Amino acid sequence: MIVVTEQAALQIQDMIKQADEGEQFVRLAVKGGGCSGLSYGLGFEPEAGENDEILTFHGVKFIIDKQDAPVLQGVKIDYKQSMLGGGFTIDNPNAIATCGCGSSFRTATNQGTPEQC
Template sequence: MITITDAAAAQVQEMMKEEEDANVKLRVGVKGGGCSGLSYGMGFDTEVEETDNVIEQNGLSVLVDNDSADVLEGVVIDYKQNMMGGGFTIDNPNAIANCGCGSSFKTATRAGTPEDC
């Protein structure tokens, strides 16, 4: 299960207001890439696929494909604001290594496909 904090949910809902389709949902997933082999992806989607898990949390419908679900189990997505601006943070208890720039990771069971950074 993914946890979306109140701050992250509020930011996503603000961003959703700019979307033209009222049925838009938040999609969270993992794909190969980055220095450590796996990278997070977050975006909006209106299509629910057969292989998607749909999680309702903090007023959001969150889509997670089956391939990403095990890697994202226990993840906490937050939104933090500071003097330099704001951004989403992802705390993944499954990650055993992260790249120096913080944009990719690997788990004990999935190494992904590392790329040069």
């Protein structure tokens, strides 16, 4: 369904250790909003819900709401390091349009209601 690179998983493991809150899941979500209609949510949660699918990549447990799964099919999460710092990238093959600032996207199945960046 999704792919998480080893570099992204290592960065997430470091973040979990720094938070020092025990075992955490990483929720990958899609929510309405942004100039292209949809945006990603990525954050920590202590447990999965009954409508969540659990996926493990390089020792990191991700949870995805089954309702978001079709829009996230084939997504690749990576972590890129540069001289100015680092950050996560999300490459979604389902996106037919993305925002100029890169924070939102649109798919053919969910046109969304665009908002200003």
